[in-house]
Amino acid sequence: MSYRYKVASIFLLGFFIDCINIFMSAVALPSLSATLQVSSASVAWVANAYILGLTLIIALSTWLAARFGSREILTASMLVFSGSVWLCGQADSFHELVIWRFVQGIGGGLLIPVGQALTFNLFHGEQRAKISTLIMAVALIAPAMSPTVGGLIVDISSWRWVFYSTLPFSLLAAGLSWWWVREGKTAELQRPDIKGLLLVSAVLASLLMGMSLYGGDYPPLAALGFVIAGLTFIALYLLHYRRCSNAIIDLSLLRSRKLSTSIFIYYAIPGVFTGVNLMSIFFLQNTLHFSARLTGMFMILYAIGAFIAMILCGRVYNRTGARRLFTLGMLLHSAGIATLVLVNAPTDLWLIMIAYSLMGIGGGIGANTAQTTSLMDFTGGDTHKASVIWNINRQMSFSLGAALFLMIFNVLLPPLGTTPAYQATFAIAALVGLLPLLQMNQLPCAKERP
CATH class of the missing domain: 4.10.860 (DNA Excision Repair, Uvrb; Chain A)
Structure with a gap:
C-alpha cells in the first residue's frame, strides 16, 4: 500500500469511529435516559459534551500537529479517546458520563481534521472527488451497521457496552498512526x-x-x-x-463560495437529519414502543439510499456540478422528513421505511456533494485552516440540529400532545432543510474545470 493510502486509511478509520460514536450512542439514549433518570432534553448533553470537547480541540489541531508532530498527535488522540470510552462505560451518574464524554471529544477531535488535511494534501484535483467518495462510503457503512448493532446491544445487554464496543477501533487507529505516519514537527510555529x-x-x-x-x-x-x-x-x-x-478560525476562507455553501448545506441536511433522527428514535421507542434493535434497523434503509446517492454523485459530479446536486439532495431529504409527519401508529411501518429511504438518498447526495466541494479551493496550509472550519462546522451541525429540534418539540408538547408535537417538529424540520435553496444561484450550474 502506498504512503498516501496508508494516511487515507487512518483518516477513514477515524471518520468511521466518529460516525459510529454518533449513531450508535444515539439509539441508546432512551435506555440511558431511563436508567439514569434524566429527561430527553438533558440526555442530549451526552452528545453535546462530546461536541464541545471536539470544538475545543479541533481549532488547536493544526498548531498541535505542527508543534508535536502529526504521528504523535494522532496516536495520543486515539489513546485518550480509548481511555475516556472505557470510563464512559464505567460512569455511575449522568454528570460523570457527561464529563467523560467531554474528554472523549477532546481525544477524538484531533484525528479527523489532522488526518483529513494530511490526506487532502496527498490527493489533488480530481483525486479529491475520489477520496471524498471513499469518505462517504465510510459514512454509509457506519450509519448502516452501528444503530442496528447498538440497538441489539441495548436490547440484550446495556447501554454501557455501546461505548465499550468502539475500543478495538480506536486502539487500532492509535497503532496505525504510530507505525505509518511520517510527518513530523514544523520548524516555524505561530502562537495558538x-x-x-x-x-x-x-x-x-x-x-x-x-x-x-x-x-x-x-x-x-x-x-x-x-x-x-x-x-x-x-x-x-x-x-x-x-x-x-x-x-483560530480564519473567517476570510469563507469568501470561498464552495466552502460557505457546503457549510450551509451541512446544517440543512446532516445537521437537520441528526435532530430528526434523534426525535424519531424517541418517538419510535417511547411512543410507538418499537425495540431499540428495530429502531436502529431503519438506518440500514438510510444507508442503502445513501449508497445509491454515492454512486450517483461519483459518476455525475464532474458533469452536473454542485448546484444541481445540492438542490436535488435537499428536495429528496425534506420529502423524507415530511413523510414522517404521516406516521401515527406501529402499523405505519412502510411510511417509516419510505421516509428513511428518501432521507438516505437526499442526505447522501447533499453530504457527499458538500464533502467533495468544501475544500476544492484550497491547497497547502490553507487546506489545514479550511479543514478546521469544515470539521468544527460538521460537528456543530450535529449538536445544534439535535438541540434545536428537541427545543421545538418541548415547546410544542404542552399545547399539542405527544404524537402531534412529534409530527409538527418533523414538518418544521422539512422546511428548515430547504433554506439553502435561497442561495443556490451563488454556485455555477456545472463544475469548474481545474
Whole structure:
C-alpha cells in the first residue's frame, strides 16, 4: 500500500469511529435516559459534551500537529479517546458520563481534521472527488451497521457496552498512526489563538445551553440569557478576529463560495437529519414502543439510499456540478422528513421505511456533494485552516440540529400532545432543510474545470 493510502486509511478509520460514536450512542439514549433518570432534553448533553470537547480541540489541531508532530498527535488522540470510552462505560451518574464524554471529544477531535488535511494534501484535483467518495462510503457503512448493532446491544445487554464496543477501533487507529505516519514537527510555529478558542467554545456552549433549557422545566429568561450570551460571544469573536493576525478560525476562507455553501448545506441536511433522527428514535421507542434493535434497523434503509446517492454523485459530479446536486439532495431529504409527519401508529411501518429511504438518498447526495466541494479551493496550509472550519462546522451541525429540534418539540408538547408535537417538529424540520435553496444561484450550474 502506498504512503498516501496508508494516511487515507487512518483518516477513514477515524471518520468511521466518529460516525459510529454518533449513531450508535444515539439509539441508546432512551435506555440511558431511563436508567439514569434524566429527561430527553438533558440526555442530549451526552452528545453535546462530546461536541464541545471536539470544538475545543479541533481549532488547536493544526498548531498541535505542527508543534508535536502529526504521528504523535494522532496516536495520543486515539489513546485518550480509548481511555475516556472505557470510563464512559464505567460512569455511575449522568454528570460523570457527561464529563467523560467531554474528554472523549477532546481525544477524538484531533484525528479527523489532522488526518483529513494530511490526506487532502496527498490527493489533488480530481483525486479529491475520489477520496471524498471513499469518505462517504465510510459514512454509509457506519450509519448502516452501528444503530442496528447498538440497538441489539441495548436490547440484550446495556447501554454501557455501546461505548465499550468502539475500543478495538480506536486502539487500532492509535497503532496505525504510530507505525505509518511520517510527518513530523514544523520548524516555524505561530502562537495558538487561545482567546479565540475560548470565545468559539463559549459561543457553542451558550447556544446549546439556551436551546436545551428553553421549553424545559426552566424559566424562559434563563434560556434567553444563554442565547444572548452566545450572540455576545459571537460579536466578541468578530472584534477579536479583526485584531488578531492568526485567529483560530480564519473567517476570510469563507469568501470561498464552495466552502460557505457546503457549510450551509451541512446544517440543512446532516445537521437537520441528526435532530430528526434523534426525535424519531424517541418517538419510535417511547411512543410507538418499537425495540431499540428495530429502531436502529431503519438506518440500514438510510444507508442503502445513501449508497445509491454515492454512486450517483461519483459518476455525475464532474458533469452536473454542485448546484444541481445540492438542490436535488435537499428536495429528496425534506420529502423524507415530511413523510414522517404521516406516521401515527406501529402499523405505519412502510411510511417509516419510505421516509428513511428518501432521507438516505437526499442526505447522501447533499453530504457527499458538500464533502467533495468544501475544500476544492484550497491547497497547502490553507487546506489545514479550511479543514478546521469544515470539521468544527460538521460537528456543530450535529449538536445544534439535535438541540434545536428537541427545543421545538418541548415547546410544542404542552399545547399539542405527544404524537402531534412529534409530527409538527418533523414538518418544521422539512422546511428548515430547504433554506439553502435561497442561495443556490451563488454556485455555477456545472463544475469548474481545474
